Amino acid sequence: MSWVTIIWSTIASACITLAGIYLLVWCRNRTAWVNLLFSLTAVAAAGFAFSELSMMLAETPGQFGTALRWGQVSIWLWTVSLVGFVWLYLKAGRPWLAWATCGLRTFALLPNFLVGQNLNYREITALRHIPLLGESVAVAEGVPNPWMVLGQLSLVLLVIFVGDASVTAWRRGDRRKALMVGGSVVLLVLVGLVESMLIFWGKVQAPLTVSPFYLCLVLVMAYELGRDVLLASQLVGELQASEAGLRENEERMSLAVDAANFGIWIRDLARNEIWASDKWRKLFGFAPSERLDLGAILQRLHPDDREGFRQTVGAAVAGEGRYEAEFRVMLPNGGIRWITSHGRVEFDATGQPVRIRGASRDVTADKQAELETQLLRQQVAHVGRVTMMGQLATALAHEINQPLGAILRNAEAAELFMQEASPDLDEIRAIIADIREDDQRAGSVIDRMRGLLKRQNLSTRPIHVGELVGDVRALVRVDAAARHVKLDVGVPGDLPPVRGDRVHLQQVLLNLILNGMDALSGASLEDRRISVTALLDGAQTVEIAVSDTGTGIPDDKLAHVFDPFFTTKPDGMGMGLPISRTIIEAHGGRFWAENNKSGGATFRFTLPIAEEAAAK
Numbered sequence: 102m103s104w105v106t107i108i109w110s111t112i113a114s115a116c117i118t119l120a121g122i123y124l125l126v127w128c129r130n131r132t133a134w135v136n137l138l139f140s141l142t143a144v145a146a147a148g149f150a151f152s153e154l155s156m157m158l159a160e161t162p163g164q165f166g167t168a169l170r171w172g173q174v175s176i177w178l179w180t181v182s183l184v185g186f187v188w189l190y191l192k193a194g195r196p197w198l199a200w201a202t203c204g205l206r207t208f209a210l211l212p213n214f215l216v217g218q219n220l221n222y223r224e225i226t227a228l229r230h231i232p233l234l235g236e237s238v239a240v241a242e243g244v245p246n247p248w249m250v251l252g253q254l255s256l257v258l259l260v261i262f263v264g265d266a267s268v269t270a271w272r273r274g275d276r277r278k279a280l281m282v283g284g285s286v287v288l289l290v291l292v293g294l295v296e297s298m299l300i301f302w303g304k305v306q307a308p309l310t311v312s313p314f315y316l317c318l319v320l321v322m323a324y325e326l327g328r329d330v331l332l333a334s335q336l337v338g339e340l341q342a343s344e345a346g347l348r349e350n351e352e353r354m355s356l357a358v359d360a361a362n363f364g365i366w367i368r369d370l371a372r373n374e375i376w377a378s379d380k381w382r383k384l385f386g387f388a389p390s391e392r393l394d395l396g397a398i399l400q401r402l403h404p405d406d407r408e409g410f411r412q413t414v415g416a417a418v419a420g421e422g423r424y425e426a427e428f429r430v431m432l433p434n435g436g437i438r439w440i441t442s443h444g445r446v447e448f449d450a451t452g453q454p455v456r457i458r459g460a461s462r463d464v465t466a467d468k469q470a471e472l473e474t475q476l477l478r479q480q481v482a483h484v485g486r487v488t489m490m491g492q493l494a495t496a497l498a499h500e501i502n503q504p505l506g507a508i509l510r511n512a513e514a515a516e517l518f519m520q521e522a523s524p525d526l527d528e529i530r531a532i533i534a535d536i537r538e539d540d541q542r543a544g545s546v547i548d549r550m551r552g553l554l555k556r557q558n559l560s561t562r563p564i565h566v567g568e569l570v571g572d573v574r575a576l577v578r579v580d581a582a583a584r585h586v587k588l589d590v591g592v593p594g595d596l597p598p599v600r601g602d603r604v605h606l607q608q609v610l611l612n613l614i615l616n617g618m619d620a621l622s623g624a625s626l627e628d629r630r631i632s633v634t635a636l637l638d639g640a641q642t643v644e645i646a647v648s649d650t651g652t653g654i655p656d657d658k659l660a661h662v663f664d665p666f667f668t669t670k671p672d673g674m675g676m677g678l679p680i681s682r683t684i685i686e687a688h689g690g691r692f693w694a695e696n697n698k699s700g701g702a703t704f705r706f707t708l709p710i711a712e713e714a715a716a717k
């Protein structure tokens with residue numbers, strides 16, 4: 102096979118292959134007309150390459166003329182599709198130039214088929230053979246057809262149209278497209294035009310070899326289109342990745358929002374529309390499809406909270422930009438829910454508020470706990486001391502009765518001594534010293550009691566549990582003896598000190614022992630025992646237990662003994678245990694009750710070891 106055949110066939114097949122590829126691209130995306138137009142341009146270029154090859158291999162003037170005539174059809178398709186391609190690809194160009202180019206080229210088909218042998222030759226008289234790439238190819242000799250001016254004029258118009266469109270695209274900023282596509286169309290069409298004019302007007306005797314230029318043009322166009330397709334697919338990839346990222350973020354966000362028990366909402370201020378998540382709708386008792394606006398939400402708010410809420414939001418919209426509000430929501434089922442709501446206002450460039458975004462959370466449980474704690478604190482403050490007072494007064498009476506009795510007995514003895522003729526002064530001095538000592542003891546008891554009654558705030562310091570129990574034991578000793586209760590204490594001597602408020606802890610122990618004694622009142626005299634024990638519980642805490650051999654606590658009451666005002670005693674107030682538990686919890690400890698297997702109840706509580714001791 103000759104080189105000419107190989108090269109021109111290769112040009113044609115390259116063009117057809119590219120045309121096929123971009124036809125497929127167009128089939129996948131029917132709106133990408135630019136791909137279809139490129140395919141047509143490439144098909145036309147392939148067609149013209151075949152015509153050129155046929156001319157070069159022609160054996161008679163007739164064959165040459167026919168090849169050229171059909172070559173003009175390819176040029177028509179090529180021109181029209183190229184105009185369309187440039188128009189769409191550069192998104193520029195003057196329509197009248199486009200129409201003129203295509204119109205003229207179409208019109209030129211008439212003389213191509215009707216006048217002479219084809220558009221270029223009125224008559225081909227002979228074929229000459231000249232060498233090309235080592236072989237001999239045919240060249241026509243004959244009378245030029247003046248109508249070919251139409252075709253050449255249409256090519257000039259094409260160059261002007263594309264040049265003008267490229268300038269527009271360049272100015273707009275599409276410099277690469279303007280330069281690559283516009284520049285190469287102008288350049289290669291001009292080269293082809295000049296070559297064909299020289300040949301067809303008989304100035305040069307040479308075969309027509311425009312196809313290689315057209316192939317170059319097709320390659321440039323394909324390269325640019327391919328780049329666009331590649332960029333588009335890259336963009337799609339990035340978009341998918343960012344969409345996936347966005348979805349992931351959304352998932353995480355909604356997970357976090359759900360976990361935090363938040364309902365979220367967005368209020369469009371201009372349209373007075375509110376979008377809210379399902380969670381938020383549940384919080385406020387709105388159905389999923391119910392339309393939301395500010396009026397409907399205000400209606401849900403407790404009447405006492407509405408005005409405050411309106412003012413808070415008003416201030417945020419007026420400029421503060423943020424708000425935080427707490428209010429009650431009246432649910433359709435009659436229930437009340439406490440909600441905290443955080444909002445952030447977004448303003449536009451002119452400073453006008455556009456929308457508010459926010460999150461709301463159900464804080465009913467927190468609120469209840471807060472109210473209960475507040476209540477309990479009040480109970481501790483008001484009732485606690487009063488409740489304890491009766492028991493303390495009894496203890497006080499017993500405690501100071503003893504020194505008072507001793508003082509009385511000593512005073513009587515001193516009187517007796519004084520009645521003697523020569524009283525023993527040393528004896529009297531000793532008696533007076535005893536009286537002073539007893540008096541001081543009574544005074545210190547009263548001081549301790551006063552402290553017990555007055556103090557409310559915790560003032561913690563390291564305390565030895567043995568001493569603490571000893572203090573309380575002293576307070577209840579008389580009472581215990583009177584009620585025939587045996588009080589056992591088992592506190593190891595090496596127990597590390599705890600951190601606590603002495604008086605408050607005395608109050609707790611005292612209450613437990615007095616309760617224990619109450620529970621023993623029905624027991625036989627020899628079975629009335631209370632034991633106070635302490636042991637190390639781990640490295641950080643000490644556990645103290647007060648155990649009795651009394652009635653125990655009925656199982657169904659066990660959960661209630663710490664409830665305020667729970668009492669089974671005719672004169673009880675039911676405040677001792679709840680107050681005690683509050684005190685222990687304020688120390689960072691736990692407090693609980695259990696029944697003993699062998700009968701009776703045990704109350705246990707823990708206290709933190711003093712840091713100094715724990716650090717050792």
Ligand code: ADP
Pocket residue numbers: 612616617620649651652653654662667668669670672673674675676677678679701702
């Ligand atoms: P009260 O002043 O009524 O005794 P408390 O808070 O001290 O109030 O105790 C509440 C209730 O717990 C008591 O009425 C009693 O029913 C029960 N309770 C407390 N300690 C004991 C115990 N050691 N054994 C049996 N029941 C007890």
